[in-house]
Amino acid sequence: MNKINVSIAGGSGYAGGELLRLLFFHPHVRIQQVTSEHYSGKFLFKVHPNLRKLTNLKFSSLDDLEACDVLFLALPHGSAMRKIDQFIQKAERIIDLSADFRLTSKEVYHHWYKRGHACPEYLNQFIYGIPELHRKDMVNAKWISSAGCNATATILALYPFYKNNLVQTDRTVVEVKVGSSEGGNRNNASSHHPVRSGAVRSFAPTGHRHVAEIVQELTFDRDITIHFSATSIEMVRGVLATCHVFLNRKLKERDIWKIYRQTYGKEPFIRLVKEADGNYRFPEPKLLIGTNFCDIGFSLDESSDRLVLISALDNLMKGAAGQAVQALNIMFGWEETTALSFPGLHPI
Ligand SMILES: NC(=O)c1ccc[n+]([C@@H]2O[C@H](COP(=O)([O-])OP(=O)(O)OC[C@H]3O[C@@H](n4cnc5c(N)ncnc54)[C@H](OP(=O)(O)O)[C@@H]3O)[C@@H](O)[C@H]2O)c1
Numbered sequence: 582m583n584k585i586n587v588s589i590a591g592g593s594g595y596a597g598g599e600l601l602r603l604l605f606f607h608p609h610v611r612i613q614q615v616t617s618e619h620y621s622g623k624f625l626f627k628v629h630p631n632l633r634k635l636t637n638l639k640f641s642s643l644d645d646l647e648a649c650d651v652l653f654l655a656l657p658h659g660s661a662m663r664k665i666d667q668f669i670q671k672a673e674r675i676i677d678l679s680a681d682f683r684l685t686s687k688e689v690y691h692h693w694y695k696r697g698h699a700c701p702e703y704l705n706q707f708i709y710g711i712p713e714l715h716r717k718d719m720v721n722a723k724w725i726s727s728a729g730c731n732a733t734a735t736i737l738a739l740y741p742f743y744k745n746n747l748v749q750t751d752r753t754v755v756e757v758k759v760g761s762s763e764g765g766n767r768n769n770a771s772s773h774h775p776v777r778s779g780a781v782r783s784f785a786p787t788g789h790r791h792v793a794e795i796v797q798e799l800t801f802d803r804d805i806t807i808h809f810s811a812t813s814i815e816m817v818r819g820v821l822a823t824c825h826v827f828l829n830r831k832l833k834e835r836d837i838w839k840i841y842r843q844t845y846g847k848e849p850f851i852r853l854v855k856e857a858d859g860n861y862r863f864p865e866p867k868l869l870i871g872t873n874f875c876d877i878g879f880s881l882d883e884s885s886d887r888l889v890l891i892s893a894l895d896n897l898m899k900g901a902a903g904q905a906v907q908a909l910n911i912m913f914g915w916e917e918t919t920a921l922s923f924p925g926l927h928p929i
Contacts, residue, residue: 585913586613588672590643591655593617595762596678598629599902600653605635607906607920609913612636616643646671651912653905654678657765662699674912675724676905682707682726683794693793710908711736712917713848714798719911727908730900731757731811732791734822736798737851737875738892741844743799748826748888750805755795755824757809760816760866763896778815785811818897819866824890834881837888841877849918850899850907854878864893871895872925873903 587604591597592615604610615625617640625640626633643664646652652672654661661668662681669675684690687701698704707726708718711733719725728736735755742748764772771777771784792809799805838853845851855878856862864876875894882889894900903921910917 582609584609584611585650586611587651587653587909588612588614588616588646588649589653589655590616590646590668591657591660592625593620593628593640593766594655595766595897596901597653597655598632599897600655600905601625601629601632603902603906603920605632609915609919610909612638613649614641614646616641616646618642648672650674651676651909655902658694659696659699662703665700665703669724673723676710676727676908676912677707677725678727678901678905680729680790680794682724683709683728683732684797686797689793689797693790709794709798710904711798712904712907712911713737713845713851714740716911719908720914722908722912725905725908725912727901727905729791729794730763730820730894730896731759731789731822732794732798733900733904734820734875734892734894735791735795735807735809735824738822738824738877738890739795739799739826741840742826742888742890743801743805744844745840746801746803747828747830747832747840749829750803752808752827753806753824754808755810755822757811757823758814758816758821759811760819760896761813762818763813763820777813780813780815782813783810784813785809816866818870818895820894820896820900821864821866822890822892824892826888826890828886828888831883831886832881832888833883837879837881841879845877850874850903850921852876855880863891866893866895867929868925868927869893869895869898870925870929871898871923873899873907873921873923874925875899 620640621642651674654677707724710727854876863878877892
């Protein structure tokens with residue numbers, strides 16, 4: 582089979598580096614160009630030392646981007662939308678990892694991102710990138726917008742219960758605990774090691790921007806409210822979402838199993854994790870480092886009808902690059918797990 586030519590804009594960042602790690606082992610892909618303005622002309626392995634001896638490719642500048650089959654955009658928020666007209670001239674297919682094209686409404690974008698959208702005419706034209714929700718639309722899609730990492734963990738846990746109208750739609754409380762790589766590779770005062778190390782920092786008790794896409798994906802023509810908080814913890818990679826939902830009808834534990842199995846039973850990257858004993862009774866982000874899995878578990882308090890849904894993933898994988906490669910595989914009709922079969926490490 583002929584390989585397709587793939588380029589990555591923003592390839593010196595954490596998400597870009599993870600795309601490279603995956604795509605160098607993808608049998609249907611040839612990596613054509615990788616951009617960085619800071620490191621243009623330098624070997625990729627200068628920035629991503631794990632790629633040493635795998636490639637002698639060097640970074641290019643965005644200005645030197647050539648035509649390719651698929652362009653991944655791993656640029657900071659706001660960059661993709663400012664240059665989207667140029668990017669679509671270079672590649673017929675685009676997979677954007679930023680938040681620029683996740684939302685379908687420019688008003689909602691403005692509300693959550695506190696600025697106007699640079700090209701609202703493109704909103705609605707990108708497929709929202711969670712395959713478990715939008716797989717059919719991704720086949721042969723031109724443009725896909727990968728979902729946010731915290732949003733992915735939250736949506737995958739909640740989706741079956743919102744879709745089937747099983748929860749009170751104004752009482753859901755989600756707390757996500759996140760690792761430091763979510764912030765990207767630029768250091769700043771809050772990421773400085775003496776400050777960040779050991780911290781348990783409530784950085785978005787309200788107002789986290791991923792709420793916008795969570796609500797967009799779970800609405801199903803109802804008014805819903807998601808009460809969402811995010812806390813940084815001592816972890817490099819990983820998201821753990823603890824989602825408290827209140828059932829609107831009596832359900833037993835076996836019903837919850839059934840609902841998840843019906844929704845995700847055939848999904849290659851969703852695993853149900855709920856054991857009666859042992860260390861691994863619920864999802865644990867540490868075990869998912871480098872994998873494309875989202876693990877989901879739950880605990881039901883029948884006395885209050887509170888159901889706690891727990892999901893975990895690697896923010897740079899199922900929350901970013903892994904999800905994007907999964908989307909690429911679906912776009913081209915390849916086996917969905919291609920280049921994504923790494924099971925993780927244990928112990929780690
Ligand atoms: N980190 C995560 O967990 C995660 C998860 C899901 C989605 N995302 C999204 O994925 C995107 C990349 O995230 P990241 O964590 O990889 O960020 P990052 O580590 O900060 O990397 C950003 C990349 O963009 C390039 N860049 C920065 N400003 C630029 C500019 N003005 N023009 C051209 N290139 C520029 C940087 O290249 P230089 O070398 O030139 O600086 C770098 O390659 C973001 O939109 C982020 O929100 C990240």
